[in-house]
Amino acid sequence: MIDVKQLSKSFGDHLVLDKIDQHIYPGEKVVVIGPSGSGKSTFLRCLNLLETPTGGSITFDGVELTDPKVDIDAVRRQMGMVFQHFNLFPNMTIRKNITLAPVRTKLMSQAEADDTATALLKRVGLEEKADAYPNQLSGGQKQRIAIVRALAMRPKVMLFDEPTSALDPEMVGEVLDVMKELAEEGMTMVVVTHEMGFAREVGTRVLFMDGGHILEENEPKEFFAHPREQRTIDFLSKVL
Amino acid sequence: MDPTALYESFKALENPNVWQDTYIKFYNAWFYEDRWITYFQGLGTTIQVTIMALILGVVLGVLVAVIRTAHDQQRPGKRNPLLGLINAVCKIYVTVIRGTPMMVQLMIMGFVVFASSRNKTLVGALSLGINSGAYVAEIIRGGLMSLDPGQMEAGRSLGLNYLDTMRFIVVPQAFKAILPSLGNEFIVLLKDTSLISVVGGKEIVYFAQAIITKTYEPMYPYIITAIMYLIMVLIFSWLQGKLERRLRQSDRR
Numbered sequence: 001m002i003d004v005k006q007l008s009k010s011f012g013d014h015l016v017l018d019k020i021d022q023h024i025y026p027g028e029k030v031v032v033i034g035p036s037g038s039g040k041s042t043f044l045r046c047l048n049l050l051e052t053p054t055g056g057s058i059t060f061d062g063v064e065l066t067d068p069k070v071d072i073d074a075v076r077r078q079m080g081m082v083f084q085h086f087n088l089f090p091n092m093t094i095r096k097n098i099t100l101a102p103v104r105t106k107l108m109s110q111a112e113a114d115d116t117a118t119a120l121l122k123r124v125g126l127e128e129k130a131d132a133y134p135n136q137l138s139g140g141q142k143q144r145i146a147i148v149r150a151l152a153m154r155p156k157v158m159l160f161d162e163p164t165s166a167l168d169p170e171m172v173g174e175v176l177d178v179m180k181e182l183a184e185e186g187m188t189m190v191v192v193t194h195e196m197g198f199a200r201e202v203g204t205r206v207l208f209m210d211g212g213h214i215l216e217e218n219e220p221k222e223f224f225a226h227p228r229e230q231r232t233i234d235f236l237s238k239v240l
Numbered sequence: 241m242d243p244t245a246l247y248e249s250f251k252a253l254e255n256p257n258v259w260q261d262t263y264i265k266f267y268n269a270w271f272y273e274d275r276w277i278t279y280f281q282g283l284g285t286t287i288q289v290t291i292m293a294l295i296l297g298v299v300l301g302v303l304v305a306v307i308r309t310a311h312d313q314q315r316p317g318k319r320n321p322l323l324g325l326i327n328a329v330c331k332i333y334v335t336v337i338r339g340t341p342m343m344v345q346l347m348i349m350g351f352v353v354f355a356s357s358r359n360k361t362l363v364g365a366l367s368l369g370i371n372s373g374a375y376v377a378e379i380i381r382g383g384l385m386s387l388d389p390g391q392m393e394a395g396r397s398l399g400l401n402y403l404d405t406m407r408f409i410v411v412p413q414a415f416k417a418i419l420p421s422l423g424n425e426f427i428v429l430l431k432d433t434s435l436i437s438v439v440g441g442k443e444i445v446y447f448a449q450a451i452i453t454k455t456y457e458p459m460y461p462y463i464i465t466a467i468m469y470l471i472m473v474l475i476f477s478w479l480q481g482k483l484e485r486r487l488r489q490s491d492r493r
Binding site for chain 2: 048050073074076077078079080081083085087088089090091092100101104105133149150153
């Protein structure tokens with residue numbers, strides 16, 4: 001589904017990603033972990049070209065994203081993204097936050113989009129917040145809305161960039177629950193996170209990144225039980 | 241009592257006291273030969289010039305700000321050379337306008353560029369608009385840049401194009417953020433219209449000075465001018481406050 005070949009990214013002289021090869025298959029839940037500065041967020045952001053790679057290629061459903069002629073907006077419509085800091089639009093109501101993109105990109109009529117918004121909000125238990133503004137919500141509520149907003153575009157894959165890192169501890173659960181549900185429905189997901197419990201429980205594959213490389217990858221049970229690399233062992237001993 | 245009759249009676253006095261003298265001077269500056277009408281003529285021009293300069297300033301400002309921001313937000317490796325050239329022109333414009341005094345710009349426009357023009361009021365409005373545009377551009381650009389880049393990223397990641405993201409997400413939020421500084425700039429512009437009298441623009445100061453040349457008494461015409469400006473600024477500040485309160489709707493918690 002997403003094919004990454006020799007992906008490199010540097011900011012000035014600083015090499016953040018060093019020739020990464022990776023393939024993400026439909027239905028996979030890939031969890032990316034690693035110390036801060038290891039390039040995991042940059043890797044994720046390259047997948048929908050929020051960061052422009054300095055080398056290599058990314059192919060999504062046969063479309064080569066790094067080709068300058070590609071309609072990147074059309075590709076992004078099929079890839080939902082959830083940010084660490086939610087990035088809801090504070091100048092709009094929740095309903096408008098959700099319906100803006102589907103309506104503007106002509107994916108749905110306003111009426112269809114409103115119905116979709118209501119249905120999705122009901123799913124995450126926030127239907128009564130449709131006419132509230134983002135500033136009136138808690139962090140956990142905001143992040144659940146952000147997930148719903150991305151889902152309203154009916155994406156084929158969802159990218160999560162540390163979705164629970166900016167939340168109070170007691171709100172982490174409600175967001176992870178929504179993500180688990182989504183995983184159970186078969187959504188393809190790439191999740192950058194520090195939640196090892198989530199990686200173990202929901203992930204189908206864990207990538208460990210450090211220094212711009214994917215040092216180790218394995219299915220979660222094996223990964224956490226028998227890490228191979230010394231760097232992975234060190235990291236896991238600190239976070240578990 | 242009729243103001244004119246009162247004036248006549250004070251004028252007839254051989255040694256008027258301080259208050260009577262004050263009244264005579266004020267009468268000369270305001271009522272005499274219906275001079276007050278000329279202040280309002282000047283006021284009309286001032287408002288006209290302000291509106292013209294405002295429109296020109298906002299159009300220029302938005303244009304320059306959009307070009308500068310679009311240029312800075314280009315993806316590396318996909319730079320448009322034409323945009324680079326226009327961006328350079330915009331930069332020079334902002335640098336020159338902000339780096340030279342308003343008064344000097346006005347004199348260059350009035351006595352050099354449009355030396356043969358008869359309509360100095362229009363020349364004044366043009367100079368003010370060009371001047372204001374540079375400041376408005378920087379205010380808008382600051383507003384666009386101060387917004388969390390995550391807002392742009394969120395819009396783009398949903399598949400909205402650059403223009404839609406700007407229109408629905410970035411600009412409305414930036415507008416709210418820059419409203420106080422924009423209001424401030426408009427107040428400066430309104431007051432700067434008084435400068436166009438140096439090139440012969442016929443606004444309030446021009447008529448006040450015309451009255452002074454007849455009465456040789458500068459105090460009251462200038463105080464009247466000051467009060468008129470103050471009232472205009474107060475009205476404008478009040479309107480601005482109302483607009484800001486309305487835009488704050490989404491901030492309620």
